[in-house]
């Protein structure tokens with residue numbers, strides 16, 4: 001295995017790969033803090049350089065394990081493979097922006113096995129947990145992590161427990177919390193136990209640690225340092241799909257920001273291996289009223305601070321009071337940025353992608369297109385640079401993930417008389 005250590009992007013300390021949880025120096029137990037998300041895995045790229053080249057990679061089957069030398073799971077038997085990764089990079093051709101930006105692409109992560117990009121980070125982190133001897137898998141989630149983890153647990157033949165949180169990252173107070181129906185049904189179908197425990201996030205984290213200690217189950221946030229490794233395979237695929245080129249800019253819907261950080265790591269690794277020549281500008285897209293990265297970036301903060309509150313919106317998966325420092329660092333060092341987008345902009349993007357390009361995505365995913373539109377309008381992109389190298393948005397999950405919320409956009413189908421006259425009247429405006 002080429003993984004050597006866990007590295008903190010804030011204090012630059014390296015820790016052994018047996019280390020769990022947050023950085024022991026920077027992490028703030030029981031608190032929400034950007035410094036609870038700083039860890040990533042380091043690799044011996046000098047050694048790997050002589051073993052791996054682009055041709056060798058290109059001959060392998062698609063999927064995250066195609067890049068197994070760049071993932072932290074040593075035992076091939078514990079690389080749980082549900083077919084995550086290998087998703088399409090779709091070039092947009094019919095939206096107005098695709099006329100302005102000739103190379104405008106969307107990475108269709110909703111076609112992953114459980115319908116979201118989380119199959120990559122959780123596929124890797126859960127395999128790491130198994131390698132550490134986990135007797136069961138558990139997580140706190142607003143939905144997509146739970147589905148990805150429950151599916152891996154089912155395939156590995158071990159039990160799964162999901163603490164399902166309501167929107168805005170807080171557990172509901174009622175007997176039946178306001179959680180996404182599509183998500184708890186999907187998680188339950190994989191055989192996981194789903195509960196909505198009451199209490200603030202700090203209390204639930206403490207409870208999770210107790211479950212971990214007493215029962216030997218692994219919570220996904222305690223293997224968080226390994227999650228960006230799954231996300232970085234998205235960057236590897238983008239480079240290969242662009243014929244070993246990196247785009248000018250990448251727009252990533254960002255809750256904790258782990259996906260954005262993982263992508264940035266991936267581009268760096270491919271550059272260090274000599275597979276690509278440049279690093280894209282990394283842009284975070286967040287809902288207005290829950291945009292800690294955009295707030296920090298505009299105010300030139302050293303570390304993103306906790307928002308006093310978040311506003312309810314149509315994108316719970318990317319609604320947090322604070323995002324990770326690791327994502328913020330990726331934005332700053334890549335000379336990217338962060339934008340907030342409204343509910344209306346996200347819902348318009350859902351409709352436009354579906355009706356214009358045949359791509360159905362969750363509102364939190366379509367935020368990527370809304371973010372590109374905002375960045376173009378605000379002149380945050382270098383037009384010459386994006387014409388040459390292109391722009392990629394990460395459509396993180398499938399539209400079927402929040403059908404009920406999107407139901408507000410469309411009227412139920414009208415009742416039409418089943419005759420030629422009836423259908424002619426109905427179609428008269430076409």
Ligand SMILES: [Zn+2]
Nearest residue numbers: 008011023026
């Ligand atoms: Zn640290």
